[in-house]
Amino acid sequence: MRVGVFICHCGSNIAGTIDVAKVAAEMRKVPGVAFATNYMYTCSEPGQDEIKEAIKREKLNRIVVAACSPRMHELTFRRTIEKAGLNRYFLEMANIREHISWIGLDKEANTNKAIESVKMAVAKAMNNKPLYSQSFKVNKRVLVIGGGVAGMQAALDCADGGLEVILVEKSPSVGGMMARLDKTFPTIDCSICILGPKMVDVAQHDKIKLYAYSEVDDIKGYVGNYQIKIKKKATYVDWVKCTGCGACMEKCPAKNSYDHFNFGVAPTRAINIPFPQAIPKKAKIDPNYCRQFVKGKCGVCAKICPTGAINYEMQDEIITEDVGAIIVASGYGLVDMDKFPEYGAGRYPDVITGIQYERLLNASGPTEGHILRPSDKTEPKTVVFVSCAGSRDKSCGIPYCSNFCCMYIAKQAILTKDHIPDSQSYVFYMDIRSPGKGYDEFTRRAQEDYGAKYVRGRVSRIYPKGKKMVVVGADTLLGTQVEVEADLVVLATAVTAAPGAPQLAEKLHISYDTFGFYVEGHPKLRPVETNTAGVYLAGCAQGPKDIPASVGQGSAAASKVQALFSKDMLESDPAVAKVNENTCVGCLKCIMTCPFGAVKEKELRGGRIVANVIETVCAGCGVCTATCPCGAIQLSHFTDNQLLAEVNTICQK
Amino acid sequence: MGPEKMKEIITDVLKDVDVVIGYKQGFDKLHATPCFINKAEQIEEIIWSPVCVQNLASFLPSLKAKKVGVVVKGCDSRTIVQYMQEGLIDRSKVVVVGIPCTGVVSVKKVLDKVNHQPIEDVVFEADGAILVKTPAGETKLSLADVSPDKCSTCLYPTPVVYDHLAAEPIKSVKAPEDVYKDVEEFEGKSLEERKVYWEKEFDRCIRCYACRNACPMCVCQDSCIAESRDPHWISQKSNLSEKFMFHMIHSIHLAGRCVECGECERVCPMGIPVNALKKKLNHDMKALYNYEPGVNPEDKPPMYTFSVEEKKIEEHKL
Ligand SMILES: Cc1cc2nc3c(=O)[nH]c(=O)nc-3n(C[C@H](O)[C@H](O)[C@H](O)COP(=O)(O)OP(=O)(O)OC[C@H]3O[C@@H](n4cnc5c(N)ncnc54)[C@H](O)[C@@H]3O)c2cc1C
Ligand code: SF4
Ligand code: SF4
Ligand code: SF4
Ligand code: SF4
Numbered sequence: 001m002r003v004g005v006f007i008c009h010c011g012s013n014i015a016g017t018i019d020v021a022k023v024a025a026e027m028r029k030v031p032g033v034a035f036a037t038n039y040m041y042t043c044s045e046p047g048q049d050e051i052k053e054a055i056k057r058e059k060l061n062r063i064v065v066a067a068c069s070p071r072m073h074e075l076t077f078r079r080t081i082e083k084a085g086l087n088r089y090f091l092e093m094a095n096i097r098e099h100i101s102w103i104g105l106d107k108e109a110n111t112n113k114a115i116e117s118v119k120m121a122v123a124k125a126m127n128n129k130p131l132y133s134q135s136f137k138v139n140k141r142v143l144v145i146g147g148g149v150a151g152m153q154a155a156l157d158c159a160d161g162g163l164e165v166i167l168v169e170k171s172p173s174v175g176g177m178m179a180r181l182d183k184t185f186p187t188i189d190c191s192i193c194i195l196g197p198k199m200v201d202v203a204q205h206d207k208i209k210l211y212a213y214s215e216v217d218d219i220k221g222y223v224g225n226y227q228i229k230i231k232k233k234a235t236y237v238d239w240v241k242c243t244g245c246g247a248c249m250e251k252c253p254a255k256n257s258y259d260h261f262n263f264g265v266a267p268t269r270a271i272n273i274p275f276p277q278a279i280p281k282k283a284k285i286d287p288n289y290c291r292q293f294v295k296g297k298c299g300v301c302a303k304i305c306p307t308g309a310i311n312y313e314m315q316d317e318i319i320t321e322d323v324g325a326i327i328v329a330s331g332y333g334l335v336d337m338d339k340f341p342e343y344g345a346g347r348y349p350d351v352i353t354g355i356q357y358e359r360l361l362n363a364s365g366p367t368e369g370h371i372l373r374p375s376d377k378t379e380p381k382t383v384v385f386v387s388c389a390g391s392r393d394k395s396c397g398i399p400y401c402s403n404f405c406c407m408y409i410a411k412q413a414i415l416t417k418d419h420i421p422d423s424q425s426y427v428f429y430m431d432i433r434s435p436g437k438g439y440d441e442f443t444r445r446a447q448e449d450y451g452a453k454y455v456r457g458r459v460s461r462i463y464p465k466g467k468k469m470v471v472v473g474a475d476t477l478l479g480t481q482v483e484v485e486a487d488l489v490v491l492a493t494a495v496t497a498a499p500g501a502p503q504l505a506e507k508l509h510i511s512y513d514t515f516g517f518y519v520e521g522h523p524k525l526r527p528v529e530t531n532t533a534g535v536y537l538a539g540c541a542q543g544p545k546d547i548p549a550s551v552g553q554g555s556a557a558a559s560k561v562q563a564l565f566s567k568d569m570l571e572s573d574p575a576v577a578k579v580n581e582n583t584c585v586g587c588l589k590c591i592m593t594c595p596f597g598a599v600k601e602k603e604l605r606g607g608r609i610v611a612n613v614i615e616t617v618c619a620g621c622g623v624c625t626a627t628c629p630c631g632a633i634q635l636s637h638f639t640d641n642q643l644l645a646e647v648n649t650i651c652q653k
Numbered sequence: 654m655g656p657e658k659m660k661e662i663i664t665d666v667l668k669d670v671d672v673v674i675g676y677k678q679g680f681d682k683l684h685a686t687p688c689f690i691n692k693a694e695q696i697e698e699i700i701w702s703p704v705c706v707q708n709l710a711s712f713l714p715s716l717k718a719k720k721v722g723v724v725v726k727g728c729d730s731r732t733i734v735q736y737m738q739e740g741l742i743d744r745s746k747v748v749v750v751g752i753p754c755t756g757v758v759s760v761k762k763v764l765d766k767v768n769h770q771p772i773e774d775v776v777f778e779a780d781g782a783i784l785v786k787t788p789a790g791e792t793k794l795s796l797a798d799v800s801p802d803k804c805s806t807c808l809y810p811t812p813v814v815y816d817h818l819a820a821e822p823i824k825s826v827k828a829p830e831d832v833y834k835d836v837e838e839f840e841g842k843s844l845e846e847r848k849v850y851w852e853k854e855f856d857r858c859i860r861c862y863a864c865r866n867a868c869p870m871c872v873c874q875d876s877c878i879a880e881s882r883d884p885h886w887i888s889q890k891s892n893l894s895e896k897f898m899f900h901m902i903h904s905i906h907l908a909g910r911c912v913e914c915g916e917c918e919r920v921c922p923m924g925i926p927v928n929a930l931k932k933k934l935n936h937d938m939k940a941l942y943n944y945e946p947g948v949n950p951e952d953k954p955p956m957y958t959f960s961v962e963e964k965k966i967e968e969h970k971l
Binding site for chain 1: 874906958959
């Protein structure tokens, strides 16, 4: 065994707090190490050339690179050694940057830790075996989950590139949150006017198959070959027959149904088409309110419908689609008002949320674009906007910034003045965050041209006083207490992960953060990838962001899928579980625990039953290896013996 | 209760199974030994008394291909339930002859009482007394004094699963909270005390693996990781750390699976209380997953399920 060790300085990132020359010198004393050196930037072209040359010159057959996280450059160095003729799995990395130099200032302690860490990597490398990938065919169809602006953009870009797209939208129409907005910052152009045509394109594109009011039920398979079970929820209206004429909605006697599209600003009918531009423009029954379901008799819509589309007996339906890649664009949710007892916790009708206000501003909203207070339907003259309702508030469990509220508050203040010229808006804010192109100018315009009064401070309490709502807050710039008697209060409620986001992540086997937002492959360099091959992210599902950023991610995710599908065959990762048939006792416990269903029973010629891993399905998670009592199932590249070699290196003195 | 009813049942059962596993007398009256019956004339050999200590259910997985009748006590029956949960037997190929049990003897305890004299005769009297005859004379013992610890807290004197019952069912009069009293008491000791205790116990271990071989739930048998080089978790050295490691592996592999039959402890030639470790883990499993091995065939052993969120283990705070 001839191991070569390359210690990277990473400029001063590593060399600043680790004596890299000493680490290299120590490695030269380790049995099996034939060559050890340190270099300024190992990942640079000359750095990689040095590795290749050393492999030839020193006849090295195992390589250890001590540098940054393998997440960063493992692939880089695997390719390097492969070019020099070694199996790519003969590479081992020691992460002496994120794990050592970045987290400690004591150079001596760091150096000692680095020496141990690199020794462990050497021990592992000496136990590494050559592994070989298999190639398999790619199914060039893509599933997009979520039909908001991000998902639609991704679907259209994929379809325009010639790929077949399956678009699954949970609600009855595509459009997402953007379809609910009135105008959009910073240009104040009508939201549905720019979104509507995209929605129509989605509906009419011959490469896009849209499943609205549907959810992903189950996902099986792996990059290139997924089997997706889609649950089409019962709408109780046959969408093939429904023409979207709306006659049913007019006649439905259940007039007090909750309007999900309008976030409950006004009631809707039990049978409804969510909004005039809905795609598909089809009716659906809400069985929580429909009299036929609640009371067992009504049938008005069935009588009125000219095409006989109503079907009270309809059941959920499961459809299977095969795809090769998945784009997740499931968007965001908003925190509930009842999180805010100090703001009345949703008890005062004239304290509403930003998205509800969008609906009041919107010409196709329940008030036809007239701003009317929910309590008495009068025009508010004093409107108070409260930013960061929940956001950046650790006590609310939401330490992060919701990204776009500052901007939409400015937009809504401008629109308020446009709608009601003698009105006055107040904005309570913590900081104004408007770093986008033209954004700061926009928030200034709200103040300077539209006279919105910005008060820097948190609102401590809101309470009713006659017909008014009194907003009590601090002005931290003046150091005084402020009270405003408002007609209407708008809370910029914090953005949360979409409802059900963690459950969807589990189905997709992607990671999510503490808040339920999906975690990207790398915060800078892989913003739309996940750590699961074949699954990409777009829009607010990854974190709060505005429309331009969501659209940009939609296109980016689509281009990633195009790149993936540019090949007909993909290579499997050989770092998967493998069963030693000689020692497997056939207890089949591994089958019970494998979260991917990758282990199957196999009968050997003598009739003995053993476990068998389907290589392409195995995700290399290692759950089975922890289950197997006799160690018969081992994860290639992370075998017990490989890990034990590392442990023994630091434990045996 | 004599073995007559049991013999009748077995005569019947034998007609449609390949073999029935029961007890017969061993080399003396204090020792029973398993017998494998496949001919009617063997039925006469069958005995049933408190010396029938072995857990006969342990043989079932290795006889999976055959149709088998098996005689089980209440405690042994939990093994069958656990096998069912783990898919290690095909229940339709097992005929369970259950014996409601009032307690067995610990051979070790009896021998201690008679100073390890050769046994000439053992008689079980109707009032629960035991007469043991040795060359040194006759000793009268009470069953309660010589039964293994497991009997004193037994909650399942009547088998939890059976096809035939050889006597009237018996209700347990023991308190469920007493089952883990020993564990709880031991937990009350300091870390140092516990360490000293186990080091002393394990130091005697000769790594004969009798505990492992007798354990009905040790499915690996010849593939046991304790004797494997790949993976090489443990060496063959006979030092304390390796013995300790072996027992940790054995215990962890039985977490939430040990049916507390006590076979491991019964067979240990060095008298090491190895069952205590498994009981400790079972106690923890009960606290974490509200799971008790070997009582309900529908249960799933928690270690053999994969669930993303565990109720009592906090991973994601959502
Ligand atoms: C009050 C308010 C005003 C705003 N004003 C502006 C503005 O003026 N300009 C601007 O740039 N941005 C604005 N925004 C932000 C804007 O709404 C978002 O940037 C944009 O909607 C993000 O799009 P998306 O596709 O990522 O998510 P969404 O719009 O949330 O779309 C996600 C879609 O996925 C669907 N979905 C969710 N879960 C599933 C699932 N499990 N399966 C299938 N489908 C699922 C949802 O039903 C939804 O249709 C505003 C936001 C608010 C709250
Ligand atoms: S858990 Fe181990 S021994 Fe049991 S079937 Fe799976 S590989 Fe074989
Ligand atoms: S490593 Fe094991 S448990 Fe994980 S996916 Fe592969 S076979 Fe299943
Ligand atoms: S560990 Fe001991 S008590 Fe538990 S099942 Fe095995 S032999 Fe019985
Ligand atoms: S039976 Fe006793 S001596 Fe033998 S291995 Fe088990 S604990 Fe050790």
